[in-house]
Amino acid sequence: MLKAESVVKKSAGVFIGALALSLLAAGLPAPASSPQGQDPAKGLQYEYSVVLKLIQVHVTDKRGHPVRDLKKDDFTVTDNGQRMTVTEFETHALRLPAEEAAAPEAPAPGPAAPEARPSGRKIFLFFDFAYNNVRGIIKSRTAALHLLDTFVRPEDRVAVMTYSGVGGLAFHEYLTTDHAKARQVIERIGHGDVKGRATQIEDQYWRLVQSTGGPFALGFRAEAESNRQESKSMAQKYMLTLTGLARALRLVDGQKDFILFSTGVPNSLIYGYTPDNSRYRADVGGAAGDHVLRRQNEAMYQEFGASGCTFYAFDTREYAKETSLFTYDEQTLAMGSRAMTVAIDPTSIFKDDRQSGLNSLKRITDITGGRYYSNINMYEKNLAQVQALTGTYYVLGYSITEKWDGDFHDVKVEVKREGCQVRAQAGYYNPKPFAEFSDVEKQLHLYDLALNERAFSRLPINVPMTALATGAEGISRLAVLARIPAEVTAKLAGPRVELVALFFDADGEVSHIVREQAGAASFRGRDMDFAAGATVKPGEYACRLVIRNLDSGLSAVASSRATVVKPLMTGLQLGTPLLLEARTGGTLIKAAGRNVRESFPWADIYPYDSTVFSPVLTELPQGVTSLSVVLPCAAPGSVAPELAVSASLVNAASGAQEPLFAAVSGQVRSGPFEILTVEFPAIGAGPGTYYLHLYAEDRTTGTLGHAVTTLVIPR
DSSP: OOOTTOBSSOOOOOOOOOOOSSOOOOOOOOOOOSOTTOOGGGOOOOOOEEEEEEEEEEEEOTTSOBOOOOOGGGEEEEETTEEEOOOEEEEEEOOOHHHHHHSOSSOOSSOSSOBOOOOOOEEEEEEESSSOOHHHHHHHHHHHHHHHHHTOOTTOEEEEEEEETTTEEEEEEEEESOHHHHHHHHHTOOGGGOOSOHHHHHHHHHHHHHHHTSSOOHHHHHHHHHHHHHHHHHHHHHHHHHHHHHHHGGGSSSOEEEEEEEOOSOHHHHHEEOTTSSSOOGGGTOEEOOHHHHHHHHHHHHHHHHTTEEEEEEEOHHHHSOSOTTTTTEEEEEETTEEEEEEOOTTTTTTOTTTSSHHHHHHHHHHHTOEEESOGGGHHHHHHHHHHHHHEEEEEEEEEEEOTTOOEEEEEEEESSTTOEEEEOOEEEOOOOGGGOOHHHHHHHHHHHHHOTTOTTBOSOOOOEEEEEEEETTEEEEEEEEEEOHHHHTTOOSSEEEEEEEEEOTTSOEEEEEEEEEEGGGTTTSOEEEEEEEEEOSEEEEEEEEEEETTTOOEEEEEEEEEEOOOOSSSOEEOOOEEEEESOOOEEEEOOOSSTTTSOOHHHHSOOOTTTEEEOOSBOOTTOOOEEEEEEEEOOSSSOOOEEEEEEEEETTTOOEEEEOOEEEEEEEETTEEEEEEEEOOOOOOSEEEEEEEEEEETTTOOEEEEEEEEEEOO
16 A cells, blocks of 8 residues: 655655534544754755655546446656656546345455555535535435445544534544544534525525516615625625635645535626626626635635645535425515515526526536536435546656745646546645644644654654543543653744643544743753643543754643542542652643632642652653652532541552552641642562552541552562
């Protein structure tokens, strides 16, 4: 199996991302890390390098059926007009379930080309709420669920995204193989999601124009023009948002297949319209096009085409058409305090495609090499064709000299065999330095670092981190504490370092993000501790910490998991114990939350002197036989409890348990917590992994509390 962007020699780089804005991800590229001999302290050096460029190509015959028997010599490829030598070649042929059932058990002899096992498609289900209608959305939901049931294979990664005039762009699932989660998102889509429908303004405008034969009452025209300008602003926002998405997706590995459910941006809004298709004249009731929208619209198409995105557009407009011939014969248009009854030609507004969004949908499918489907009612037949098209393709590879300049390369692929139609991405962009990334690209880079073990700019250095959970007075909190070693901080060139803690809940959704920026000069080349936390709901959490240089993109990542239990309203509840060793600590940076309620009061729950103690986050350092433990204890009531603590060690391998002497050296009241400092002067256990159990008892009431953490004793 070829790997996209297989590297022959690769300088250090940055990026690629996973988009979410509730993103969960995988299937991202794994370019090489910093080249040997390069000094990371000087930042990433962007040099020329030779890489293997891979292009995915779809070929169909005159009837639109995939062509599966082509060989490498059947293809010619040009890159910026230069004929390239194709050195790598793969055939991918995904059979439909019916084909698999009918296929003979014995393999066919002598395949024309080596057939690779499908590695999984990247499928984006895109529900456009801004340019759509209620019934079209409902039908789109049915089609998308059918796609999940019959189209998607276990290895396929599915993303679910929406765009609305009110909420903008949102990813509800991002390239996940958990198709059940994608289904849950789609099942929740309904008529309430269709907000800010921009097509309504354009429809109303043309009904009013056509009803009066051109120039109409000044008041109505002024108000209609005002509404139309608002519609243009909505269209511009739509185009710019999706253009930003397309640019960010340039660097997402491989082919991206978009299934778009939309009526499209009205053609008349962008390119203008006259009833008789003549040159625009105000006296015939037409409207001129908008050159700004036209330029931005074409740029959006080109960006998707250059990002390896192929659009299969399902037009929901046909399903929305009224069957009654008289539905729009008479309609009352309300504008402000006025109302006007106008006569409408039922064949004009819905059947004149110069006004509809058909051209927009066809244009994006043509440029990206996809297909346009005019009637959402025929989704079963049309999705079967999309299945065949997306599952059958060729991969062509050729060597290029890569430059870190962000320039565009125009790629053309042709087939020598007559009667074949070729669809491939329009080109690609060279990588660019991290400092030139857009905000969307930097966001994707952040999620890629958090979710992709082989992220481009991720340092292969372990960053130990522990998760600490507490609960009191009905409030659950989760914090992370990481030790960023000097080996990492020495490589963080530049003045600005960003530290981002991400908390993912049991569904994989981003529950909280806590950010902090720090000047690297104060801790470069030294150990540094970082603490961050948030108020969360009870449940299971995966925690990630991304340490990222904001000039170069060079980064390191830490991970941990935690279980947050429901806070008790009575009795004792112990938080996660924090283990400390008596050693001069590094710099401690504590992130501030967005507000007081959501922030983690670190100094109140886990107070320790970082100039004297260092957290034990992985294993006990060599030669250390004593520990101090900070133990938060939630004790409801106004009277301070009289607490006694005992402890035991359980061998993780054998299950053997032995008591451990513990002494309480300090007890401080902090809000609803009693903060205990517990000393373990002698830990005599041999090397191994142990569970340290701590038990607290309120001698006044007899209530008990329990907490456990892991302790590793090295050889």
